[in-house]
Amino acid sequence: MSSTRTLIRGGLVVTAAEETHADVLVEDGRVAALAAHGSSAAQGWTADRTIDATGRYVLPGGVDAHTHMELPFGGTFASDTFETGTRAAAWGGTTTIVDFAVQSQGHSLLAGLDAWYAKADGKCAIDYAFHMIVSDVNERTLREMDRLVEAGVTSFKLFMAYPGVFYSDDGQILRAMQRASGNGGLIMMHAENGLAIDVLVEQALARGETDPRHHGEVRKVLLEAEATHRAIQLARVAGCPLYVVHVSAEEAVAELAAARDKDLPVFGETCPQYLFLSTDNLAEPDFEGAKYVCSTPLRPKEHQAALWRGLRTNDLQVVSTDHCPFCFRGQKELGRGDFSKIPNGLPGVEHRMDLLHQAVVDGHISRRRWVEIACASPARMFGLYPRKGTIAPGSDADIVLYDPRAEQVISAETHHMNVDYSAYEGKRITGRVETVLSRGELVIDGREYTGRAGHGTFVPRSTCHYL
Template identity: 70%
Template structure:
């Protein structure tokens, strides 16, 4: 059945224009200027007409950093692939790229297979995988080639979490060499985990156990140092580098310098680092535990630096690092010891809305909003053409967005499987009106019309930004 989206303003990364969009099956068939004979002829053949007058028509959001069902600290992220992708759809995200975990002592491909088993038949929207490389050895390095052939073309490594995900500089170097050879992207959690562990141990020994010390024992300088070190390793190996969830001006300065020199270095940030801050971690009665994530929330002076980085393209992508843990029974595992609070925050449902607030406030343009949340993620991770654009032949992943609507973010109304909102009571402008995933209407009229199993695994190509 064909669908006509009529009368809206199509917003792309490069401009905006009034246009009607014709969807045929799972793909976008054509665009036309409204009220022309061609556009009018579509009305007679369309099975469904969606009125987008006064609204934006944008490519579906792509969140390239989620953690559904992630094991962490003796528990699991509370969103399954079913609940998490349904919540993503409610917020205008039509593709997620999650992280398949290689366990210590296990093969890299076994981790990817395990994540396929979790996701297959459960997702409401399309999905892909990155692979977390936590055990660098000769076999794992060979498996990186096989993973690329299977459409998993990016690999995350950690300079944090010794004993869990941590890799030495030598291991990182070897993986970067492999990525340079096979065209993959190395994604880096850049914090100096060795030094952080010492600060954590000292704080606990001195009786400083409240959630705020999670932030105070992970100072921004150690994110900046690790980011600089990762950049130098990438420079020597010639590998592309993508810094995940950048939070600190020191890290941003290192990324900016590398990009100005022409190095293939990219970075993302997340909404929580644009709107929340260290003082949220200091909320009384253990409320600060809701905001524990790594890297931590920073003092507020870092926020404007991040917004500037978004405008200058030194920050290229906005993802969520969606990794929710319920306050009751999960975050509470860390009462009396902040180091045992599961690290992660919910966010997949509200990314598009929260970044639109930057448009409403004049911090970024609506075109930059689309670029940060959809088009650049698609180009960065080998999805562009199918995803991240409204153009003939692309997947019909389309969001009709009402810029004049108003809403209040609350755990009482969100759809993520978590018992709190990090943005409780925040009043915002703009709201998703209608969402199509590969031509199927999954959100309309304030109701979910999708289903588990609609989402398909997307084999990704190589990044389109590498030179």
């Protein structure tokens, strides 16, 4: 950890709560103080290093609460390692990821967690934490959930999709929710009716409908909405909070909004791909649509307005990436002739902060809401706040200097993710990350990478701060 004093001078500090022209003093990896720029307090500070932030936003480092580094899926592995993925995250202004450790069928939660500790240890450029995917609910794993909460892994993901892989039935889901109700854990849900989807997949393939666009057509909006409704009712029965991941459809947002109107502890996340991409991408010719296969799938463009509205009204609280990259060549191509064999996932960890800043430029959200949904809310949701997600005395000095006027074009030729295509190839963006500090250490310095594998440390989490 850095023992130097760093002074960030002259920028506009933007948090979820306020915007203020302030200088920020960093000492021993933490924010030591803030003071109005030009004030006597700020002028009296001395530092080993001064960073000029004039004309820049000074932001909390982004918290991406949904990534899948090195995830095994469909006979292959996500192409980003913890080393390459966290480096790319840093380039994009994200300073903390929460990745998903996986329980294999027939094995314990602790064995799955240990495997993910081993993957990440000594590899990460930024700090990291874990959720736990529970794919085999039984008496032993229910007891283990208590131990994981004590170890700082306080959220558990269940799947209503992927029968035979991650799927849990309603009884298993209810048991896990009841356990979380008792131990303070947060249940995360992949809400799609997987059993019904499998019927539609089988029928589509039998009709010869094998192209990538059919992936979106069989994973119907109504089957996301139905599963979202069912998950909410099961959580009500169990008396536990619920966080629905990667919400993509207007009808699913409506289910969340109806629950929140009843003051239920129900929360929702969406992702940049659902805000900026659509079924038009899935329908791209010559198998190019395979690049955009993910689950929940991309929806017709008209759903985007409901997602933006949900983010403005706080019916959706968080934007994460669900970063799960597979190369087009050799990985996505596994599904040529059968869309159901295309590995599900998109690369995105590097561009979340930039795409959401573009949403500020375009008038969808305010600057403070940008910071809220990308930094503060995920930190609160997953027990990292106020250590992460804000700039305040005592917080980790995870700080991003952001140039709101710089222009860039997103491209696989210039991105840092270990994947051979960009889901946003050619998209013009206003705004760019310039400098990134992680716990006071420069990871990106004026668009130069100065970080290192192993700087990032595991962060144990407390329980959800939203409750």
